[in-house]
Amino acid sequence: MLFIALLLFPLPLLSFEVAKPQYFTPVTDYTSTLTHSEQSYINSRLNHFYDSTSNQIVVILLDRFEGDIGSVAQSIGERWGVGDSNFNNGVVILIKPQKGREGGELFIATGYGVEGALPDAICKRISEEEMIPHFREGNYFKGIVEGLNVIEPIVAGEYSYQKYIENQGNPLIAPIIIFALVALFIYRSSRKRSRPYSVAKGGFPFFIPFNSGFSSNRGSSQGSPFRGRGFGGGRFGGGGAGGRW
Amino acid sequence: MKSKQKTNFALIAIAVVALLFLWGKSGYNRMVKLDESLSTAWSQVENVYQRRADLIPNLVATVKGYAAHESETLQAVVDARAKATQTNIDPSNMSTSQFEQFQSGQQELTQALGKLMVVVERYPELKANENFRDLQVQLEGSENRITVERQKFNEAARAYNTEIRSFPKNILASLFGFEKRGYFEAKAGADEAPVVTF
Numbered sequence: 001m002l003f004i005a006l007l008l009f010p011l012p013l014l015s016f017e018v019a020k021p022q023y024f025t026p027v028t029d030y031t032s033t034l035t036h037s038e039q040s041y042i043n044s045r046l047n048h049f050y051d052s053t054s055n056q057i058v059v060i061l062l063d064r065f066e067g068d069i070g071s072v073a074q075s076i077g078e079r080w081g082v083g084d085s086n087f088n089n090g091v092v093i094l095i096k097p098q099k100g101r102e103g104g105e106l107f108i109a110t111g112y113g114v115e116g117a118l119p120d121a122i123c124k125r126i127s128e129e130e131m132i133p134h135f136r137e138g139n140y141f142k143g144i145v146e147g148l149n150v151i152e153p154i155v156a157g158e159y160s161y162q163k164y165i166e167n168q169g170n171p172l173i174a175p176i177i178i179f180a181l182v183a184l185f186i187y188r189s190s191r192k193r194s195r196p197y198s199v200a201k202g203g204f205p206f207f208i209p210f211n212s213g214f215s216s217n218r219g220s221s222q223g224s225p226f227r228g229r230g231f232g233g234g235r236f237g238g239g240g241a242g243g244r245w
Numbered sequence: 246m247k248s249k250q251k252t253n254f255a256l257i258a259i260a261v262v263a264l265l266f267l268w269g270k271s272g273y274n275r276m277v278k279l280d281e282s283l284s285t286a287w288s289q290v291e292n293v294y295q296r297r298a299d300l301i302p303n304l305v306a307t308v309k310g311y312a313a314h315e316s317e318t319l320q321a322v323v324d325a326r327a328k329a330t331q332t333n334i335d336p337s338n339m340s341t342s343q344f345e346q347f348q349s350g351q352q353e354l355t356q357a358l359g360k361l362m363v364v365v366e367r368y369p370e371l372k373a374n375e376n377f378r379d380l381q382v383q384l385e386g387s388e389n390r391i392t393v394e395r396q397k398f399n400e401a402a403r404a405y406n407t408e409i410r411s412f413p414k415n416i417l418a419s420l421f422g423f424e425k426r427g428y429f430e431a432k433a434g435a436d437e438a439p440v441v442t443f
Contacts, residue, residue, distance in 0.1 A: 070389050120386035121379040237289070238393035241382050 018060070020080045023229050024050065029061040033097050038141040041185060045148070048188070053156040055114075056083045056232060057091045059144055069094060073109035074236045083234020088113035090234035091155060093147065097140060098245065104135055107242030108151070115239040118154055122161040124241035126150050129168065132245045149178065272417045279405040283426060286401040287334070289394045294329070294351055297387035301326045301358075304380050308361065311371035318357075318364050325350075325357040344427035358384070395429045402428040 021028065026046035027039045034042070046057050058080070065072045073094040077083075083090025090111040098104035108123040130150055134143030153159050305319050329350040334343050362381075371377055406425050409418035 071392065074389070074393055119383075121382045124378075124382045236393070237293075238389035238391075239386060240389075241386060 018062070018065075018076055020231070024056060024231055026050075026057065027059050031061045031063045031097055033061050033095075033140050034144075035141075042141075042144060042148075044188060045181070045185065049152055049156075054084055054087070055089045055091070055155050056234065057093065057148070057151065057155070058082050059093045059095070061095045061097060061140070063096065063099065065096070069096065069105045069107045069242060070109065070238070070240065073107040073240065073242075074238050077109050077111060077234070077236035081231040081233035082236075083111040083113065083232055085233030085235075088234045088236075089155070090114070090232070090236070091118070091151060092236070092240075093144070093151075094242075095135070095140065095144075098135070098138075103244050104132075105242065105244045106131060106135065107240060108147075109236055109238075109240040111234045112237050112239070113234070114155055115237070117157065118151065118161065118240075120239060120241040122154070122164065124243065125165070125168075127241065127243040132243050136245050145178070145181075149181070269417060272414050273421060276405075276408060276414075276418060276421070276423050279401070279408055280423065283398070283401045283405045286394070286398040287339070290391075290398050291334075293387060293390040293394045297384065297391065298326055298330050298354075300380060300383055300387060304361075304377075304384065307374065307377050307380060308365060308371060311374065311377075312365065312368045315361075315364050318361050322354070322357045322361050325354040329354040339426060341427045348429065355388075399428045402426050 018028070018030075024047075025043070027034065027042045029039060042059060046059070050056050058077075060073075060076060062072075073092045076094065077090055077092040081090075082092055088111040091114055092107075092109040094107045094109065096105040106127050108118075108127060110118050110120075110123065126147055131143040131147040134140070134146060150164055154161050154164060301322060305323060308315065308319060332343070332347045332350050334347055362384075365371055365377075406428075408414060409423045410425065
C-alpha cells in the first residue's frame with residue numbers, strides 16, 4: 001500500500017535538495033560568485049534587518065537545479081522555514097548566475113505573510129528594474145544590494161509598494177539609501193570584526209553550541225535568548241516572481 | 246481463593262479497557278487532527294483556484310481591447326471559468342466523482358488560458374501594455390500557487406489516508422466513519438504546472 005502511495009505521489013518539488021544551514025544564514029553561495037567581503041556585507045546587513053524587523057531574507061546562488069526556478073525557491077523557503085512560523089514573513093532570493101551561453105535566472109519568492117506587501121508584480125518589477133540590469137553586467141553584488149534596498153523597506157512596512165512605483169525613476173532616493181547603508185555598515189563593522197553569528201543585539205558575543213535543541217525552541221521562542229538565530233519555520237505558498245536574462 | 250481470582254480478573258479487564266480507551270482516544274484525536282489539516286489544505290487549494298478565476302474578467306477585458314478578433318478564444322476562457330467555478334466541494338464530504346469533476350473543470354480552464362496566452366503572442370502592443378504585464382505576472386503567480394497548494398493537499402491527504410488505512414487503526418477509522426479521501430492524481434500533464442511562458 002505504501003509502495004502504491006509512493007508511486008502515486010512523486011514529490012517533484014522535493015526532488016531537489018539544498019542543504020539547510022543549521023542556523024539562520026542570509027547568504028548561501030554555491031557558485032563562488034560573491035567575494036568573501038561581499039558575502040559578509042550582505043550577511044551582516046540581513047542579520048541586522050532580521051534583528052530589527054523579525055523578517056528573514058535569504059539570498060541563494062545556485063549553478064544548477066532541477067525544474068522551475070520558482071518552485072525551487074518556494075521549496076527552499078518552505079523546507080528551511082525562512083521567516084517566522086506565525087507571520088510567515090520570509091523572502092527567498094534565488095539567483096542562477098549567467099554561465100557561458102546559459103542565461104541567468106532570478107526569482108524572488110515571498111512567504112505567505114509577505115505576499116500582500118510584496119505582490120508578484122512588484123517582485124517582477126524589482127527583478128527587472130533593480131537587479132537584472134546589474135546582473136547582466138556581471139555585477140551580482142550591486143544587483144543584490146539594489147534589490148535589497150527596495151525589498152527591505154517594503155517588507156518592513158516602512159513604505160508601501162505603491163510608493164515604490166511612484167518613486168521609480170526618482171534618482172535621488174537610491175543614492176541616499178546606499179550612502180546611509182554604507183555608512184551604517186562601516187560603522188557596524190568598525191565596532192565588531194564581522195563574525196556572522198557572533199553578536200547579539202546588545203552587543204555581547206555569545207556562542208551557539210552545536211546540536212543544541214534548536215528546533216524545539218522554535219515556535220515557543222518568546223523570551224528565549226536564542227530567538228533570532230534559527231530559521232523560524234515560515235511557510236511559502238508559491239508567491240513571488242522573477243525574470244531571466 | 247476464587248474471589249481473589251475474580252478480583253484479579255476484574256482488575257485486568259479494567260486495565261485492558263482503560264488501555265483500549267486511551268489508545269482509541271489518541272488514535273481518534275490524531276485522525277481528527279489530520280482530517281482538519283486536510284480540510285485546511287483543501288480550502289487553500291480552493292483559494293488559489295479562486296484567485297486565478299478572479300483574475301480572468303480583468304484579463305479578458307484587457308485582451309479584448311487589443312485583440313478583438315480573438316473573441317472565440319476569449320469566450321472559451323469565460324465559459325471554462327464559469328464551469329470551473331460551479332463545482333464547489335464540501336471538504337468533509339468529498340466524493341471521488343466530485344473531486345474529479347472539480348479537477349477536470351479546472352483543467353479545462355487551464356487549457357483555455359494556455360491557448361489565450363499563445364494567441365496574445367501575436368499582439369505586441371498588448372504585450373507592452375503595463376496592465377497586461379501585471380496580469381500576466383499575477384496569472385503566472387496563481388499557477389505557481391496552484392501547484393504548491395495541490396502538492397500540500399496531496400501530502401496532507403497521504404498522511405490522512407495512511408493513518409486511517411493502516412492496521413490496526415483502520416478498525417478505529419471504520420468505527421468512527423473516517424473515509425479515504427481523494428487526491429490530485431499525477432496524470433500525465435495534470436500535475437504539471439500549466440506552462441505559461443512569456
